[in-house]
Amino acid sequence: xxxxxxxxxxxxxxxxxxxxxxxxxxxxxxxxxxxxxxxxxxxxxxxxxxxxxxxxxxxxxxxxxxxxxxxxxxxxxxxxxxxxxxxxxxxxxxxxxxxxxxxxxxxxxxxxxxxxxxxxxxxxxxxxxxxxxxxxxxxxxxxxxxxxxxxxxxxxxxxxxxxxxxxxxxxxxxxxxxxxxxxxxxxxxxxxxxxxxxxxxxxxxxxxxxxxxxxxxxxx
Amino acid sequence: xxxxxxxxxxxxxxxxxxxxxxxxxxxxxxxxxxxxxxxxxxxxxxxxxxxxxxxxxxxxxxxxxxxxxxxxxxxxxxxxxxxxxxxxxxxxxxxxxxxxxxxxxxxxxxxxxxxxxxxxxxxxxxxxxxxxxxxxxxxxxxxxxxxxxxxxxxxxxxxxxxxxxxxxxxxxxxxxxxxxxxxxxxxxxxxxxxxxxxxxxxxxxxxxxxxxxxxxxxxxxxxxxxxxxxxxxxxxxxxxxxxxxxxxxxxxxxxxxxxxxxxxxxxxxxxxxxxxxxxxxxxxxxxxxxxxxxxxxxxxxxxxxxxxxxxxxxxxxxxxxxxxxxxxxxxxxxxxxxxxxxxxxxxxxxxxxxxxxxxxxxxxxxxxxxxxxxxxxxxxxxxxxxxxxxxxxxxxxxxxxxxxxxxxxxxxxxxxxxxxxxxxxxxxxxxxxxxxxxxxxxxxxxxxxxxxxxxxxxxxxxxxxxxxxxxxxxxxxxxxxxxxxxxxxxxxxxxxxxxxxxxxxxxxxxxxxxxxxxxxxxxxxxxxxxxxxxxxxxxxxxxxxxxxxx
Numbered sequence: 001x002x003x004x005x006x007x008x009x010x011x012x013x014x015x016x017x018x019x020x021x022x023x024x025x026x027x028x029x030x031x032x033x034x035x036x037x038x039x040x041x042x043x044x045x046x047x048x049x050x051x052x053x054x055x056x057x058x059x060x061x062x063x064x065x066x067x068x069x070x071x072x073x074x075x076x077x078x079x080x081x082x083x084x085x086x087x088x089x090x091x092x093x094x095x096x097x098x099x100x101x102x103x104x105x106x107x108x109x110x111x112x113x114x115x116x117x118x119x120x121x122x123x124x125x126x127x128x129x130x131x132x133x134x135x136x137x138x139x140x141x142x143x144x145x146x147x148x149x150x151x152x153x154x155x156x157x158x159x160x161x162x163x164x165x166x167x168x169x170x171x172x173x174x175x176x177x178x179x180x181x182x183x184x185x186x187x188x189x190x191x192x193x194x195x196x197x198x199x200x201x202x203x204x205x206x207x208x209x210x211x212x213x214x215x216x217x218x219x220x
Numbered sequence: 221x222x223x224x225x226x227x228x229x230x231x232x233x234x235x236x237x238x239x240x241x242x243x244x245x246x247x248x249x250x251x252x253x254x255x256x257x258x259x260x261x262x263x264x265x266x267x268x269x270x271x272x273x274x275x276x277x278x279x280x281x282x283x284x285x286x287x288x289x290x291x292x293x294x295x296x297x298x299x300x301x302x303x304x305x306x307x308x309x310x311x312x313x314x315x316x317x318x319x320x321x322x323x324x325x326x327x328x329x330x331x332x333x334x335x336x337x338x339x340x341x342x343x344x345x346x347x348x349x350x351x352x353x354x355x356x357x358x359x360x361x362x363x364x365x366x367x368x369x370x371x372x373x374x375x376x377x378x379x380x381x382x383x384x385x386x387x388x389x390x391x392x393x394x395x396x397x398x399x400x401x402x403x404x405x406x407x408x409x410x411x412x413x414x415x416x417x418x419x420x421x422x423x424x425x426x427x428x429x430x431x432x433x434x435x436x437x438x439x440x441x442x443x444x445x446x447x448x449x450x451x452x453x454x455x456x457x458x459x460x461x462x463x464x465x466x467x468x469x470x471x472x473x474x475x476x477x478x479x480x481x482x483x484x485x486x487x488x489x490x491x492x493x494x495x496x497x498x499x500x501x502x503x504x505x506x507x508x509x510x511x512x513x514x515x516x517x518x519x520x521x522x523x524x525x526x527x528x529x530x531x532x533x534x535x536x537x538x539x540x541x542x543x544x545x546x547x548x549x550x551x552x553x554x555x556x557x558x559x560x561x562x563x564x565x566x567x568x569x570x571x572x573x574x575x576x577x578x579x580x581x582x583x584x585x586x587x588x589x590x591x592x593x594x595x596x597x598x599x600x601x602x603x604x605x606x607x608x609x610x611x612x613x614x615x616x617x618x619x620x621x622x623x624x625x626x627x628x629x630x631x632x633x634x635x636x637x638x639x640x641x642x643x644x645x646x647x648x649x650x651x652x653x654x655x656x657x658x659x660x661x662x663x664x665x666x667x668x669x670x671x672x673x674x675x676x677x678x679x680x681x682x683x684x685x686x687x688x689x690x691x692x693x694x695x696x697x698x699x700x701x702x703x704x705x706x707x708x709x710x711x712x713x714x715x716x717x718x719x720x721x722x723x724x725x726x727x728x729x730x731x732x733x734x735x736x737x738x739x740x741x742x743x744x745x746x747x748x749x750x751x752x753x754x755x756x757x758x759x760x761x762x763x764x765x766x767x768x769x770x
Contacts, residue, residue: 015549015557017328058369061322075747080740084736
């Protein structure tokens with residue numbers, strides 16, 4: 001490094017921890033229909049999620065969590081390693097602007113990738129996890145198209161999880177992978193699964209095709 | 221995961237019964253247990269009986285144990301069987317007081333896990349790593365699956381290799397290969413290939429060794445992670461395959477730039493730099509990567525040629541450099557790359573007053589920024605505006621209606637008393653109408669909404685103050701001040717001081733973390749708090765407007 005080299009903003013985070021990153025974006029439905037038990041379980045699941053990740057020293061350096069809630073669309077956490085992540089307390093209110101949440105989330109991922117590239121940090125394919133209990137109340141065609149293109153270009157993996165009375169048909173049109181239906185309100189199981197999947201992705205080995213553990217929280 | 225039958229009873233290869241103790245850990249393949257009455261040994265018990273080939277490999281490994289291997293690795297000690305005779309586990313020496321090598325090489329985890337490690341320590345670990353590889357190679361084995369979880373480092377810089385059952389070994393003329401690898405440490409000629417049944421060579425191991433030494437000496441940076449100047453993504457695997465060493469003399473040709481805030485290759489002295497160039501060169505795929513023994517020599521020479529920076533007491537670097545590379549990087553990134561350096565001989569002489577400079581260097585976050593300052597002037601909500609508009613017509617409507625009897629009183633020919641009566645009736649009529657119209661306007665929703673918003677604002681503000689305010693930072697600083705006083709008082713009590721020193725280091729790490737959490741909270745909570753304040757202003761304005769008497 002010569003004295004004249006410019007150091008981009010954000011470089012300290014990557015100088016401190018140059019491990020390859022595995023970004024994981026949660027798109028969480030906080031529309032008013034989630035009010036009550038569903039919201040409580042989701043909050044509890046998020047708090048447990050951090051604890052699960054903390055048990056794995058390597059995942060703590062590699063996984064980065066971002067959270068966008070929708071109803072209305074709001075960035076609750078920009079991408080950060082789990083040690084700096086404080087589980088937010090979600091409140092249910094508003095409608096279900098799913099399309100806007102997806103396009104906003106994809107933009108966050110794009111910006112994060114730019115930061116990785118500018119700082120010479122390698123990264124794994126980002127994960128996007130959409131959790132909703134309703135049907136979109138805004139236009140979602142463009143979002144669905146962007147998801148399809150992104151999956152095709154392998155720029156991210158998109159998973160959709162439906163809760164209770166979610167419109168699974170719309171989810172199937174948005175997500176290239178078949179959407180999964182959450183059994184009951186088993187958010188805690190979902191996040192435990194997500195944590196162990198992220199751990200295994202972030203230490204992937206060749207000759208082990210990436211088989212994720214079968215989700216025990218999904219309805220068959 | 222399905223419920224696996226807990227293995228209660230296992231026997232040694234010679235049939236003696238072995239008692240499993242506490243379970244120490246759980247992995248994908250099996251779990252690790254203590255063995256009752258054998259403190260230096262652990263058992264790895266697999267979830268299902270081992271296939272015959274795997275059992276044969278372990279038997280062959282046990283038979284080829286040597287003292288040299290035992291010292292540097294957790295070499296298998298023997299098979300464990302189910303009472304039925306099926307192989308189910310393996311006995312291994314227990315490695316205590318060591319940590320994964322990745323905890324050492326990134327600055328963030330190094331400060332907590334290896335608080336005494338400076339660059340001298342890192343050079344020593346690198347040389348010891350080369351010694352471990354050289355020993356394994358001298359015994360005719362290949363590590364094959366080189367990775368950050370398979371190498372442990374002790375507080376004394378000694379290295380132990382674990383997960384030995386994945387090594388490739390040759391015994392009795394038969395080769396037992398290793399079918400796995402971690403892409404970050406896999407040489408270009410094996411990238412993108414199935415490793416099943418591939419016979420690995422020392423030259424393959426030597427690539428993984430060079431990557432690992434680079435990670436240790438270059439602050440956790442991977443040699444093939446750089447700024448790619450071409451189009452699209454350049455993942456590490458592809459960069460390795462295409463020989464794009466970001467720090468090498470051919471980096472222009474490879475269209476790679478080393479990442480910002482990283483030291484140049486020259487910091488390791490010319491002979492060591494040359495070893496990296498050879499290990500990562502395109503031609504090295506055909507053989508000719510530096511062998512482990514070459515690294516030992518070059519790194520030992522380097523370790524005898526290190527000097528301490530006069531400015532940063534924790535900074536040791538190669539004497540042949542014009543200046544301290546660490547000072548420059550720390551100034552540029554603000555990241556402390558090493559904790560306070562304390563030589564092993566004087567380990568108990570913790571220099572608190574030098575350490576205190578690091579404590580005071582953590583910037584105080586200052587008071588929580590006001591989330592009210594940015595608020596724009598509130599405007600009436602559409603609902604309130606509609607209500608006010610409707611109410612503004614009330615006077616006119618009442619006046620028009622009351623004008624009827626009043627008009628009558630003048631237009632019709634009546635005695636003065638009659639006129640007075642009509643006129644009075646008009647006035648009463650007007651007042652009544654105003655009262656009725658007022659009753660049709662319900663302002664209670666505005667009261668409720670204003671009240672709800674005030675409560676929401678109070679809880680939001682409380683959360684903001686708690687998470688974005690300096691309170692937790694101040695508490696931790698006070699704790700450190702108190703520990704500092706205790707330290708000063710405990711002069712001449714080395715044991716006491718050692719305990720206080722540990723507490724000070726812990727509190728220092730906490731303080732750094734709290735500072736980070738506060739910055740993070742300010743970023744993540746601000747938008748919501750500002751929006752809530754704006755809403756509060758609006759509901760109050762609405763309420764004031766609709767309550768105003770006309």
